[in-house]
Amino acid sequence: MNNRDKHQLMCDIRTYSFAVLEAALFLDTHPRSRCALEYYEKYNTLLKGAKAEYEDTYGPLTIFGGSSDECWSWVESPWPWEYEANCRL
Numbered sequence: 001m002n003n004r005d006k007h008q009l010m011c012d013i014r015t016y017s018f019a020v021l022e023a024a025l026f027l028d029t030h031p032r033s034r035c036a037l038e039y040y041e042k043y044n045t046l047l048k049g050a051k052a053e054y055e056d057t058y059g060p061l062t063i064f065g066g067s068s069d070e071c072w073s074w075v076e077s078p079w080p081w082e083y084e085a086n087c088r089l
Helices: 006-029 034-058
Strands: none
Touching: 006 034
16 A cells, blocks of 8 residues: 555545545435445545555544554644644645
8 A cells, every 4th residue: 555645645534534424414315326325335445445544654543543552652643633733844
């Protein structure tokens, strides 16, 4: 798997998250739409892959991904709301 730039990867995660949420909302009113189901599955798969790539390369995205056998890694990098986590240096 290629290691995308941290900021590009976050942009992809936000894009895929939006697509998955919108598809889920559409499926609430059109539950048998084959096209919408395929769209949802496609972007949900892309989202899971992007999240896994991000966490493998840059650390946990949420507190739920912040533990390992050796330490609590959630506190080792800037948190999502901190300047360092969101600017290009």
